[in-house]
Amino acid sequence: MRCNYCEWRCDLSAGQAGVCRMYREEQGAVKERFPMQWSACSVSRMESMPFYHAHPDSRTLTIGTYGCNFSCRYCSNAHVARRDPLEFKAEMNGMAPEELIRMALKHGCQNIVFNVNEPAMSLQSLLKLKQNADQAGLPMGCLTNAYTTEESTEILAAIFSFLNIGLKGFSAEFHRNYIGIGSIDPILRNISRLAKIRHIEVTTPVIEGVNDSELGAISEFIAGIDPDIPWHVFRLLPEHEMKSVAYPSIERINQLLQTARKKLSYVYFHNFVGSDWVNTVCPDCGTRVIERFSLGCGGDRMDKFLCKEGNQCPSCGRRIKIHGRPYQTDVKEAT
């Protein structure tokens, strides 16, 4: 029996656990090995995920599980994503959907974001959580590598109304050598599909001398789908097998992004303290419309939302792409 959640399409017969080790076969069906077991549950800001154009400045309950279907040589979450989930059995945080929702409401969160590992590893749990989140009026978002099959991409879209998709490079060679997958095509297919039906942002971690030469092709591809898709270029501080690789030069990478800025409306360059490239400027007139502050890795915040009613540029009136309500200050009370 095959698992069709991602493009590995692993054979789960005879007790095999698949590449991600998160699914197994049970009575002729694919079942999660660790349903409703979470590796993380904490409160954060939407900008830290990062989402810069979805529910600005909102407070979010961030969650994650275990396992991954990629083998990124620079993984910064290897302690969770790259080990057999069974090793974490004792620490797993077992929480039913209603408990997670209660947690979100207790903390005044306005949405939930799955951001630790790949959501395709836990689709069944997330589908259940989605039902409760809908009842509580909490939208769900995620970070995904989009290496899902066409069927499960639709499941992702059914669960998540906003997605940040990691497009880590543009060549098959890079994906083979650094990510451990054979083809980039399914990712590109899914980005195109998800952009049509959901709010998406794209994130590209850049490693100098490895994938910086692919930035032009990536921006070209995104612009071909929709130039208003926000693109986050992350200065990657490699971990795991690539810990000793030099940090990318901020000046040089920024130079490389100049061409992309002509093609795309919203190009951000961050993941380092005090980045100058985290503000949103109006693509038409250059007025600063959203100001942010970056503390680097997972520490971004919104400072000022300067758009007019209807998310319009205060100077020229151009509509700025925003999903969800900005300034969600209406904290929900726990029930």
Place this chain on the structure above:
Amino acid sequence: MSIVIVDAREWQNMLDLKTGEKIQVENYSTEILRGVLQRHHYPGDVDQLSNRWVSETALDLIGQYHPQLVCLMYSRQYFISRFNPLSETERIRLLEEVFSEVEFMLAQSGYTPVIVGTGNLTEHIAELDLNGLDGLAISGNWSARYAGLHKPTPKDLAYLSTLPEIERIAARQELIDLFPGAECILERIPEYLLVAKEGFTFRTSGTPGRKIYRVPGISYQIPVATPLGNVETITGLRKLVRDNLKDHKIALIILEGIGEQDFRTPYSASKNSMGWYYYEPGENQLLTMSTGTQQVFAFPNGYNYLEENDNKEFPFSGYFKKIPAGTIAEDSGFRSIAVGNHSMHTHMVFGADICVECFARNLYNQGCMGVIHRTAEIQQENH
């Protein structure tokens, strides 16, 4: 105004510590700091050279700024012990490395030491999951045995009282009464403080996902080693250091996660507690040493920091909303520096003229950061 220089390797940024706004100041002190940050890239919290980075950065600063007081924090052993399964042999080697590093630093600098261990570590036994409570439980990232309980229901309290791993459920007033006269903002103190038995920790939202192996253990007193005299309680450290500054160049050396059990040089024990409460390593303990007054309520254990963390001033300073007053180096009348590899503690708790610290989040290395607290007073001709 305090100036921040962030060094993300090959790229520096100057900002105002309070507002986070970019600024441009060029003077003697910024020139020193820029150079030091450029020369000493932070290797990472658990890197073999992490503690050596503290020594070398401090020695570079000493060579240029000639301070009378040097405050140093060595934390690598704390991070490694917390997140890695260590055999006893590995653990002992780690401790020996820390003390050799201190010897190296003292031999190179010639400063008179005041060495303080922040407390014992102990094997982590298990987590107590508080996520299912009706009320809100909060345990800080680094805390072991304390959690705050906000708006608990009678059902929550009844349930918690049945847990054998919980040693004490202290009502807010009980904690306040333990420290008469200590400054406190009532609303920040949780309604109840939960105290776990040694080795147990609390799981609440925000508890990091990493597996934990060793956590702060019982440390009613902590070791202090110095030829300058004994201090009965950690509140006496400030006076001891300041009284001796006119005759001695002093290195106040904080060794994180090392208590009486593992201290490698002769020491005297200094009281780190009040009644049943003892300080775990962290900002309250450091502030108590630095200000000479009990700072248990500066950042009360288990306070709901999530409520307060939004878009505040001092974006580089964690929970801090202002620069603490009365710290050991502030108004000492002498030049001072601080260097440490446990992030913002270094620039906020000692009040030194120039501070350098790592900039890491959850062990991810982002570079390092320098702070100049007193730029106006720092003049080239004064040394």
